[in-house]
Amino acid sequence: xxxxxxxxxxxxxxxxxxxxxxxAYTIQSTKKRLTALPQFYGYYLAIWCxxxxxxxxxxxxxxxxxxxxxxxxxxxxxxxxLDDELNLIYEKTKALSRGQFTGEITPFIxxxxxxYLSLRSIAQSSKVVIVLSAIxxxxxxxxxxxSSNSRTREPVEKFLNAVLFTASLAAILTTVGIVFSLIxxxxxxxxxxxxxxxxxxxxxxxxxxFVRDSSEALDPTMYSDTFGAVPIFAGTxxxxxxxxxxxxxxxxxxxxxxxxxxxxxxRQYAKPLIEILAGIPTVVYGFFAAxxxxxxxxxxxxxxGLEVSAESALAAGGVMGIMIIPFISSLSDDVITSVPQSLxxxxxxxxxxxxxxxxxxxxxxALPGIVGSILLGVSRAIGETMIVVMxxxxxxxxxxxxxxxxxxxxxxxxVILIGDQxxxxxxxxxxxxxxxxxxxxxxxxxxxxxxxxKKYRExxx
Amino acid sequence: xxxxxxxxxxxxxxxxxxxxxISLDIEENQVTALIGPSGxxxxxxxxxxxxxxxxxxxxxxxxxxxxxxxxxNDKSCDVVRLREKIGMVFQKPNPFxxxxxxxxxxxxxxxxxxxxKQEMDEIVETSLKKAALWEEVKDRLHxxxxxxxxxxxxxxxxxxxxxxxxxxxLMDEPCSALDPIATAQIEELIDELKKExxxxxxxxxxxxxxxxxxxxxxxxxxxxxxxxxxxxxxxNPDNKKTQDYITxxxx
Numbered sequence: 001x002x003x004x005x006x007x008x009x010x011x012x013x014x015x016x017x018x019x020x021x022x023x024a025y026t027i028q029s030t031k032k033r034l035t036a037l038p039q040f041y042g043y044y045l046a047i048w049c050x051x052x053x054x055x056x057x058x059x060x061x062x063x064x065x066x067x068x069x070x071x072x073x074x075x076x077x078x079x080x081x082l083d084d085e086l087n088l089i090y091e092k093t094k095a096l097s098r099g100q101f102t103g104e105i106t107p108f109i110x111x112x113x114x115x116y117l118s119l120r121s122i123a124q125s126s127k128v129v130i131v132l133s134a135i136x137x138x139x140x141x142x143x144x145x146x147s148s149n150s151r152t153r154e155p156v157e158k159f160l161n162a163v164l165f166t167a168s169l170a171a172i173l174t175t176v177g178i179v180f181s182l183i184x185x186x187x188x189x190x191x192x193x194x195x196x197x198x199x200x201x202x203x204x205x206x207x208x209x210f211v212r213d214s215s216e217a218l219d220p221t222m223y224s225d226t227f228g229a230v231p232i233f234a235g236t237x238x239x240x241x242x243x244x245x246x247x248x249x250x251x252x253x254x255x256x257x258x259x260x261x262x263x264x265x266x267r268q269y270a271k272p273l274i275e276i277l278a279g280i281p282t283v284v285y286g287f288f289a290a291x292x293x294x295x296x297x298x299x300x301x302x303x304x305g306l307e308v309s310a311e312s313a314l315a316a317g318g319v320m321g322i323m324i325i326p327f328i329s330s331l332s333d334d335v336i337t338s339v340p341q342s343l344x345x346x347x348x349x350x351x352x353x354x355x356x357x358x359x360x361x362x363x364x365x366a367l368p369g370i371v372g373s374i375l376l377g378v379s380r381a382i383g384e385t386m387i388v389v390m391x392x393x394x395x396x397x398x399x400x401x402x403x404x405x406x407x408x409x410x411x412x413x414x415v416i417l418i419g420d421q422x423x424x425x426x427x428x429x430x431x432x433x434x435x436x437x438x439x440x441x442x443x444x445x446x447x448x449x450x451x452x453x454k455k456y457r458e459x460x461x
Numbered sequence: 462x463x464x465x466x467x468x469x470x471x472x473x474x475x476x477x478x479x480x481x482x483i484s485l486d487i488e489e490n491q492v493t494a495l496i497g498p499s500g501x502x503x504x505x506x507x508x509x510x511x512x513x514x515x516x517x518x519x520x521x522x523x524x525x526x527x528x529x530x531x532x533x534n535d536k537s538c539d540v541v542r543l544r545e546k547i548g549m550v551f552q553k554p555n556p557f558x559x560x561x562x563x564x565x566x567x568x569x570x571x572x573x574x575x576x577x578k579q580e581m582d583e584i585v586e587t588s589l590k591k592a593a594l595w596e597e598v599k600d601r602l603h604x605x606x607x608x609x610x611x612x613x614x615x616x617x618x619x620x621x622x623x624x625x626x627x628x629x630x631l632m633d634e635p636c637s638a639l640d641p642i643a644t645a646q647i648e649e650l651i652d653e654l655k656k657e658x659x660x661x662x663x664x665x666x667x668x669x670x671x672x673x674x675x676x677x678x679x680x681x682x683x684x685x686x687x688x689x690x691x692x693x694x695x696x697n698p699d700n701k702k703t704q705d706y707i708t709x710x711x712x
Binding site: 263264340342343344345346347348349350351352353356360361364365 | 511513516518540541542543544545548549551553555556557558559567568571572618621622625
């Protein structure tokens with residue numbers, strides 16, 4: 001029903017566009033000068049069609065359910081029901097009206113369900129009537145107002161401005177909302193678990209909080225030694241470090257090769273190929289690490305007499321490094337290519353060789369950009385989840401042995417939030433605290449990276 | 462005395478021929494100006510003289526260019542040594558994003574010309590003095606070279622070029638990005654530099670060619686139309702095209 005109405009409104013919009021433009025042509029044919037191109041008159045009418053439709057639709061979406069609920073529940077008022085019970089009755093009514101109710105049907109509820117259906121249909125048809133009449137009224141009003149000297153271009157431009165502004169506002173507000181939900185949950189978490197225990201504790205064992213008997217009173221002391229984040233922070237940075245040990249040298253060298261040494265033809269094929277690496281889903285890297293690299297390292301280690309866990313930090317970090325190579329190589333290729341040719345010419349004209357030019361002129365000039373690309377790579381490594389979950393295990397060991405398994409912030413968030421969880425439980429809130437700290441770390445890295453890249457740009461512009 | 466002797470030089474960019482049969486002698490310790498309308502090949506010819514066209518993949522050079530009677534297009538020619546002998550100053554000042562000191566010491570460092578810090582200091586100082594920049598920058602040698610004004614940057618690039626004591630200096634429209642005062646300073650400098658170096662300058666300004674050069678070559682559509690002493694070219698050219706260009710009838 002709504003879909004038909006919507007299609008109809010869109011058609012109305014096109015029609016009003018057509019009429020607006022036609023009127024403009026008519027005015028033009030009387031040798032009067034228009035204040036804007038004919039299309040603007042069309043857009044102007046279409047906007048007059050879209051705005052009332054949008055306003056009425058949103059008002060309806062906001063108020064219709066509330067009003068219907070009030071009307072239904074008015075039958076039950078003064079009968080001593082509690083709010084929770086009233087809500088339950090309303091939910092039962094809705095379910096019954098959809099034919100999805102399986103419990104015992106009382107005559108009361110049946111009556112409510114019928115009333116609900118009739119209310120809904122009244123609401124629906126009145127919506128159609130109101131929307132259509134509003135549209136027709138507003139379009140007719142605007143159509144009458146169009147004359148040779150009416151302003152249509154300015155309102156259209158203003159409308160576009162408002163639409164674009166709303167879009168960016170939506171993006172910003174969502175981000176702010178997410179951050180705030182993180183902040184409040186984190187604050188709740190730190191009301192139970194002292195900040196000090198979280199930041200400096202060396203035991204991370206959230207399962208302990210999970211096995212607590214739910215009938216027990218919430219006793220903060222039982223959480224001591226449960227949410228110490230040091231092992232997972234250490235694990236995160238350790239795995240990210242291993243990843244960067246793989247990604248920086250390979251990425252940087254391939255970036256330099258692509259930018260300076262590769263012929264146009266090689267570059268033409270090699271660059272997209274390397275960028276394909278960036279398109280592989282991380283879960284694929286994850287099972288590559290878990291099923292291929294991990295067992296291979298274990299066998300290799302065993303043959304050399306080393307104790308290697310099948311799920312090792314080395315396997316996860318190494319594969320993560322491969323995942324990050326394209327970021328570093330592609331970005332550093334870009335910054336090296338954007339070093340002005342005049343600097344290369346200047347260096348070659350002094351009799352410098354290619355490697356001298358790269359080492360002494362191009363690399364220093366591109367360094368801020370390269371550092372920026374590396375920092376972006378690091379924040380990817382820190383935020384990476386799937387590879388760690390699949391290849392490095394879920395137990396948070398405090399270790400610096402790359403052959404043992406360890407865990408990261410992101411992997412622990414997954415562990416905590418898989419399966420049943422209750423809001424307001426410290427275990428669930430721990431995920432928010434972890435998310436918050438992860439957010440802060442990557443935010444700082446990104447800010448530093450952007451600053452560095454900006455500084456680099458200023459130097460040449 | 463003849464320093465550079467070009468014989469039948471052809472240059473191609475891919476399939477397109479940019480220079481046709483250029484033969485030109487360049488006198489030692491004199492300034493030779495190359496003039497002509499845009500796209501006539503004068504910069505291309507200049508870049509042949511220190512093999513900078515090697516940098517461009519699709520560019521190929523044919524013919525002989527003898528410098529001190531040695532053909533630089535020969536396989537046995539070491540480009541690194543060649544460019545040590547033939548310095549170059551570009552149209553747009555292109556100091557490296559390093560300090561003034563590092564900019565000037567760049568050439569001597571890569572060619573291993575200084576044995577000690579002291580020696581390097583001396584090279585930097587003499588080069589900057591010769592480029593008439595020393596007095597202006599001696600207190601800020603360790604500040605970035607990109608912070609100088611346009612004219613100062615161009616003199617820094619000249620100091621960088623002469624730091625390795627090249628025999629020839631190629632200048633590709635060195636004043637086109639500069640204001641008249643900075644231009645006058647560079648021109649004065651060119652006059653001074655020709656005592657020790659052979660200078661070849663590409664310029665769009667005929668007044669500049671007349672002021673600074675002793676010899677002039679006129680290029681048009683990839684051909685060397687006429688060359689000879691600047692006096693003769695400007696006062697009594699043999700070719701009508703030269704006459705038209707000099708008097709501003711085209712180009």
